[in-house]
Amino acid sequence: MPRPLGELEDAVMTRVWQWNRPVTVREVLEDLQQERSIAYTTVMTVMDNLHQKGWVRREVDGRAYRYTAVSTRAAYSAALMNEAWAQSDNPAAALVAFFGMMSQDQREALNDAIRIVQRDNPLPAPPEEAAETSRAAKAEEAVSDKGADGSEGQER
Numbered sequence: 001m002p003r004p005l006g007e008l009e010d011a012v013m014t015r016v017w018q019w020n021r022p023v024t025v026r027e028v029l030e031d032l033q034q035e036r037s038i039a040y041t042t043v044m045t046v047m048d049n050l051h052q053k054g055w056v057r058r059e060v061d062g063r064a065y066r067y068t069a070v071s072t073r074a075a076y077s078a079a080l081m082n083e084a085w086a087q088s089d090n091p092a093a094a095l096v097a098f099f100g101m102m103s104q105d106q107r108e109a110l111n112d113a114i115r116i117v118q119r120d121n122p123l124p125a126p127p128e129e130a131a132e133t134s135r136a137a138k139a140e141e142a143v144s145d146k147g148a149d150g151s152e153g154q155e156r
Contacts, residue, residue, distance in 0.1 A: 004080060005055075005076075008042075008046050009046055009049070009050060009055075011032060011035075012028055012032070012043065012046050012047060012050065013050065013055060013056075013069070013073070013076075014073075015027075015028050015031055015032075016028070016056060016067060016068070016069045017069055017072065017073045020069075021068075022059065022061075022066035022067065022068045023066065023067055023068075024061070024064050024065070024066055024067070025040065025043050025044045025047055025064065025065070025067075026040070026064070028043055028047065029043045047065075047067055050067070051067065054070060055069070055070055055071075056068060056069055056070060057070055085098075
């Protein structure tokens with residue numbers, strides 16, 4: 001699982017992801033300088049660190065490197081969400097709380113994603129009814145014991 005990117009790493013990777021082409025330190029520097037004062041060597045160090053961490057690959061182009069993202073922002077975000085979910089002692093309750101925090105647009109995006117995944121990767125036969133009921137009951141119990149906002153004793 002990737003560690004979350006730092007603020008400057010994220011700013012650099014955002015440009016690499018958005019531009020979706022090989023980029024130089026100079027290009028990233030010039031774009032970043034529209035928002036903040038930053039030195040060439042700082043951007044060069046961040047891009048080298050991103051290369052060392054496996055976020056970007058680089059190829060020599062004359063006297064400079066051109067950097068390309070190894071994966072997408074969507075893959076990065078998914079890995080962060082998966083790691084957070086996997087660390088929960090009650091993954092079903094964590095999902096219920098997470099879904100409760102979603103806006104209507106986010107819920108619609110989730111429904112679209114579920115339809116795509118189900119179409120492309122149909123699920124096997126459902127597990128035994130008892131196991132499914134038990135997981136749902138645990139999730140509901142956890143949410144009613146502690147609300148999505150962290151307050152105690154919320155009833156649903």
